[in-house]
Amino acid sequence: MEGGGNCTGRRLGRGEVHRHQEGGCLGLRVGEDLVGGSGGLSPISMGKSSTSWKxxxxxxxxxxxxxxAANTYSVSTMATDEENVGNVKRKLGKLFEQSLRTVASDVPDVEPSIVPCTAKFGDYQCNNAMRLFSQIKGKGTEFNNPNAVGQAIMKNLPQSEIIESSSVAGPGFVNVVISKNWISKTIQAMLINGIEKWAPRLAVxxxxxxxxxxxxxxxxxxxxxxxxxxxxxxxxxxxxxxxxxxxxxxxxxxGTQFGMLIEYLFENYPNWEDVGETAIGDLQAFYKASKQRFDSDAAFKERAQQAVVRLQGGESKYRKAWSQICExxxxxxxxxxxxxxxxxxxxxxxxxxxxxxxxxxxxxxxxxxxxxxxxxxxxxxxxxxxxxxxxxxxxxxxxxxxxxxxxxxxxxxxxxxxxxxxxxxxxxxxxxxxxxxxxxxxxxxxxxxxxxxxxxGFGLVLGEDGKRFRTRSTEVVRLVDLLDEAKARSKAALIERGKAEQWTEQELEQTAEAVGYGAVKYADLKNNRLTNYTFDFDQMLNDKGNTAVYLLYAHARICSIIRKSGKDIEELKKTGTVVLDHEGERELGLHLLQFSEVVEEACNNLLPNVVCEYLYNLSEIFTKKFYSNCQVVGSKEETSRLLLCEATAIVMRKCFYLLGIVPVYKI
CATH class of the missing domain: 3.40.50.620 (HUPs)
Structure with missing residues (x-):
């Protein structure tokens, strides 16, 4: 057995599924190495740190x-409003915070509850009135129901260029409509100053x-x-x-498996120092062979256990062999x-x-x-x-x-x-x-x-049979092979579309990699990480639906619109103005502004799928609400709409980057 403690399962990688029996080791696989690591760390002698141990x-x-104790603070600790330039929810929260302090000055620590509206009453909604009424009811308050509290919250909102109008619905829900002029101004500022200005500021x-x-x-x-x-x-x-x-x-x-590996290396390759990597060859095959020997030969097992002791004792020969295997x-x-x-x-x-x-x-x-x-x-x-x-x-x-x-x-x-x-x-x-x-x-x-x-935590990757994803020979799938197949399938699809004749070989290779690897990543990340998902090449490489291929192609089409206009987009950023008179323009602009709060939510809740959902919705709004209804090239609003195209492309590219996906610019 390779695991520590009383674990009855095999030694696990942190990406592997965990097994254990009650009362024993929980089978966690951890570890890393000092020798020759990417961080420039130096070797350590066992029992003594390479840095002084205090x-x-x-x-x-x-x-x-x-x-x-000095660094402990509430999760609600937030950065200043100036730092959250593009965070609409944060800015509204500060406005409502001032109003709530006025309306409920006797209630301590009232945190504004701000959410995007799902109905047509507005863009955002403050949901504090009902709870606040339950806290102040019967204490000589002037309010006789939650709606009255909501009305007071709305009336005490400070004047702001952010809010175009506000209203109260039902039991005190305060709805606000964001000013389209403020949306326009904020998008233009991002185009000039960069999307980094929209980065959220976290509490760490x-x-x-x-x-x-x-x-x-x-x-x-x-x-x-x-x-x-x-x-x-x-x-x-x-x-x-x-x-x-x-x-x-x-x-x-x-782990203890290193004694097994080192002893097998010494036994089969007496001149292992000279042949080096050639001696081990296929690492997986080398591991299996040494494990088989360990399980079947008691004398070898004993020598392997002694090799662990010598390795941990710092004997140079064993440390050198260990270092070579690690490398x-x-x-x-x-x-x-x-x-x-x-x-x-x-x-x-x-x-x-x-x-x-x-x-x-x-x-x-x-x-x-x-x-x-x-x-x-x-x-x-x-x-x-x-x-x-x-x-x-x-x-x-x-x-x-x-x-x-x-x-x-x-x-x-x-x-x-x-x-x-x-x-x-x-x-x-x-x-x-x-x-x-x-x-x-x-x-x-x-x-x-x-x-x-x-x-x-995250769930399993399943095959089409609903069981853990494996090859037909029941072996686990090597990750290199899986990624190479994704690239090969992507390249074949591009060749079928005639791109081999239109593009250079380098363009074909780079696009195949971006689409293939991106498809694998997005198919994983778009799911809530706690759920299992089925690995299906055909589905993930589909250019329709919620896939990386669809999104990458959508980005490439936006870039194509800008190119075909013949306009210098960098010059338009300096001289042009974003106007949101059409409902499709405004809806797109508002969604662009929600980027910052979405990333903040994804960070705070450790859920990358939140960014995936935002990215897919952005593409859908651009295509179905904006581009289908708003002519870009050749229209009198061309400059403004080209800037909206550019802003969308910038936000999409940043979403791709956050997900580890390389964008493509033509397709």
């Missing part, structure tokens, strides 16, 4: 009631996003797809929102990351391993670690099984590493939000780790305070 600092920090300055995290010596397969794609999208959204994001690839590079794996991983356009910094099990003893000691000194059946464990609230932090044989496991990584990210890297992107099966493990951290005072008890840690 155990006393750890003990002092861990014994405090709340390490980050630094976040860790832990995603992908495959196992060294195993190839990445479809099981890692969701973690990699979802994690990259979240990182991009946070980065766009001016958060310093530490993209962490917590690869599994320090070969890293090259294989990079083949996937290059195709997906994903950037990660490796920091995994071997990096955190030297810090584990100090963390366990600190937790023990706090009285959190108890003896249980020979193991050392932490009990957490509302969970029947304990979190095993030291196995009965004295070894460490996934919980040991994850607790240490969490401590390091909070104390050394000063992260305010640590986000773990793994399958839903690992949710209980992370909840236990987070609860243990709260008991230790590392994290605040409140869910609405920072620093905080969140598990971003």
């Amino acid at each position: 155990e006393n600092d750890l003990l002092k920090a861990s014994s405090r009631k709340l390490i980050f 300055k630094r976040a860790v996003v832990d995603f992908s995290s495959p196992n060294i010596a195993k190839e990445m397969h479809v099981g890692h797809l969701r973690s990699t794609i979802i994690g990259d999208a979240l990182a991009r959204m946070f980065e766009f929102s001016n958060v310093d994001v530490l993209r962490r690839n917590h690869v599994g590079d320090w 070969i794996s890293r090259k294989e991983f990079d083949r996937v990351y290059q195709r997906l356009g994903v950037q990660l910094e490796e920091k995994g099990e071997s990096f955190y391993n030297p810090h584990i003893p100090g963390v366990i000691k600190a937790l023990t000194d706090l009285g959190l670690v108890e003896e249980s059946k020979g193991a050392r464990v932490i009990f957490v609230e509302k969970v029947n099984i304990p979190l095993i932090v030291v196995k009965s044989d004295g070894g460490y496991n996934y919980a040991s590493t994850d607790l240490t990584a969490l401590w390091y990210r909070l104390n050394e890297e000063k992260a305010e939000w640590i986000i773990y992107v793994t399958d839903v099966g690992q949710q209980q493990h992370f909840e236990m780790v987070f609860k243990a951290a709260k008991r230790a005072g590392w994290l605040p008890a409140s869910e609405n305070a920072y620093p905080k840690a969140s598990h971003v």
Whole structure:
């Protein structure tokens, strides 16, 4: 068995589905390597950090009631209005906040509840009146029903260029219509100053996003797809929102399987140092062969177990072999990351391993670690099984590493939000780790305070048979093969449409990659991450419906409209004016302005599908409400409408970027 603790399942990658038995290790796969990592980290000798290990600092920090007391603040802490230039909901919230303070001065901490309207009463709606009436009813108030409260809220709204008109409906719902002149002015400012001015401002300055995290010596397969794609999208959204994001690839590079791999390498390739990568060849085949030998040969198994001890003891020969295996794996991983356009910094099990003893000691000194059946464990609230932090044989496991990584990210890297992107099966493990951290005072008890840690779970990728996606030979699908097939199918479709004769080979290749890889990503991201979804090439490469192909083609058509006009769009940005007299123009303009609040919602709720839904709706509004009803080229409103086309293309491109999709400009 390869997993730590009493886990009965195989060692798992963080993108893989988790199995465990009650009372044993939760089967979490974590890890990363120090040697030759992309972050420029230097090798470590086992038991001693490459940086000075300040155990006393750890003990002092861990014994405090709340390490980050000075940094803890409510989720409602928001940036200034000036910073949220394009965020309509934020601006309305500030206006309604002033009104609510006047109407209900005796009610503390009234937060404006602002939502987009679904009916035709307006563009946005304030929903505070009913709850506010229930709070002030019977206290000598002048209001005798919620509608009267709503009327007062509306009447006390400050004058603003944002609001064109307001009204009250039903039990006090305050509806507002956004000024089309303000919409026009805001879009023009974005065209001149850039869409970065519309970036939301979140309540955190630094976040860790832990995603992908495959196992060294195993190839990445479809099981890692969701973690990699979802994690990259979240990182991009946070980065766009001016958060310093530490993209962490917590690869599994320090498990017991390395003894097996190293011993097999020594046995079959006595001159392994000279032949290097050639000796290992196909990494997956090498792993399977060594595992088969480990399971069937007791003498080999014993030698492999001794090899682990020697590796952990820092013997140079074993460390060098380990380093070589890690480097070969890293090259294989990079083949996937290059195709997906994903950037990660490796920091995994071997990096955190030297810090584990100090963390366990600190937790023990706090009285959190108890003896249980020979193991050392932490009990957490509302969970029947304990979190095993030291196995009965004295070894460490996934919980040991994850607790240490969490401590390091909070104390050394000063992260305010640590986000773990793994399958839903690992949710209980992370909840236990987070609860243990709260008991230790590392994290605040409140869910609405920072620093905080969140598990971003996701469902399975299914085949057409409704079962986990596999090849016909029942093998898991290699991720490189899947992506290459997506590109090949995309290229074949382009050739069938006659693009091979119209484009250069480079244009054909680049477009096939953008469409093929984008189709795979969007098919995943458009779903709520908690649900399973069926992997279907035909559906995801369809150029109709809610697919990346449809959206990329829609963007290319908008670019074509601008090109065919023959106008210099950059010059029009400086001299032209956006006018929203037609209902289709206004609806498009308002939807463009909702971009900032959509990205903010996606970040706060860790849901990339929110951006996908917005992007699809934007394309539909442009096509069916604006372009179908508003002639662009040759019309008297040509300049304004070309600017609306350009604004739409800019927002679409930013959505593509946030989702990790490369736009195409002609099709």
